[in-house]
Amino acid sequence: MKPISFKRHRFPADVIRHAVWLYYRFTLSFRDVEELLAQRGIEVSYETVRCWTLKFGPQIAANLRRRRCSPTGRWRLDEMYVRIGGQKMWLWRAVDDEGEVLDVLVQKRRNKHAALKLLRKLLKNQGIHPETITTDKLPSYGAAVRDLGLKAVHRPGGMRENNRVENSHLAIRRRERKQQKFKSQGSAQRFLATHGPIYNTFNLDPHLIRRPTLRQFRAEAHRTWDAATAAA
Template sequence: MVNFKGAHHPKDVILYAVYFYVRFAVSYRDLEEIMSERGVDVDHATLNRWVEKYAKIIAEQALRRKTPTGRSWRMDETYVKVKGRWMYLYRAIDNQGKTLDFMLSERRDEAAATEFFIRAIGNNGFPDRVVIDKSGSNAAGLFNMNCLLMMHNWCWLIEVLQVKYLNNIIEQDHRFIKKITRPMQTFKSFNSAAATLAGIEVAHMIRKGQFSRSGKFGFEQFAELAG
């Protein structure tokens, strides 16, 4: 459950603002105007603080409470600009398009790929196979996961496929993330970027129906994740 103690606005107002920002392609200035039209006087700096504080926590709840995902994965990374520098958003979905996990990294190398796979496996269990592009660092990360399995005497290993056309599904899935981040232009800090992207991923998961909340609107599902 997300703790709203000490907040100067009602919980529903805060959640509405955070959800609207991570779901729709708006800037903080746009959102300030939208909230004002709804009778809520809040400046863009406060809206930014709300997103940074609450979006990441809600995303942690979402990863724990999502419906079961498949064991055939598609993994790739996309680019996000933070403080004028390109950074890397690692993402994985299953073969049905359901989001498995995501992680922002300053680097695109073996260490970052390994960290992502450890995180994704920790949240979802070991996959049967993972489809990646021709990235050597991603292949090395999966090799490290298979070494871990061998060290623990597992009788099977993760199948690694480097087939570009099989990864089209995740390349298409990146589009929602890019659409929402485009008006944001560039993030001011790594923590702000990581929190905002986590919230965007949750909004995307809601669109995909990953929380089995039949008949409930996106905001209602988002609010439920906050407890």
């Protein structure tokens, strides 16, 4: 894990870390983060917060990925429609059966080439062979898994079989509305690639566990965050 350098910044590292955490952890705008910091007596412009998230967000996300345990081999893939800069695009998303976000890819097409790109990226970055790949009935998935020799583990089904990844889109929809839509394909990809690991760290499913267990998991999540954001 690489320590993060906060040198040549006017504000202390703790302020920067907290601002980045607020923006990615909750459905907040840059101006919302500015207001929350101002309430604590820290005068920071929303443009400064934006620069912090662009600079430090990807570094923190990379450190969180390195610390994360390996996901399961039961993958669930889905794609959803988004409009970016007035253009229709598709957000391809993969999670495991526990809701862990594996990867997110913003693409212009909803075809075999796009499905292949997502699957190849998953196979390269996850480092494990999938046990099952559950998708909807989009033919592009079937063509892609055949090309990669994964037809034996492919499980095409309806929305009910793929509820886990369908529900995982909700957090992205909330962010899309808060940001008044993504502004470009590149900025959407950068934001979602950073948002995923942070979402995984703090997505504790509190409605499924008892309060003592939740406190334990929450403390562990914050320890992981502290380690990933340690200053050089």
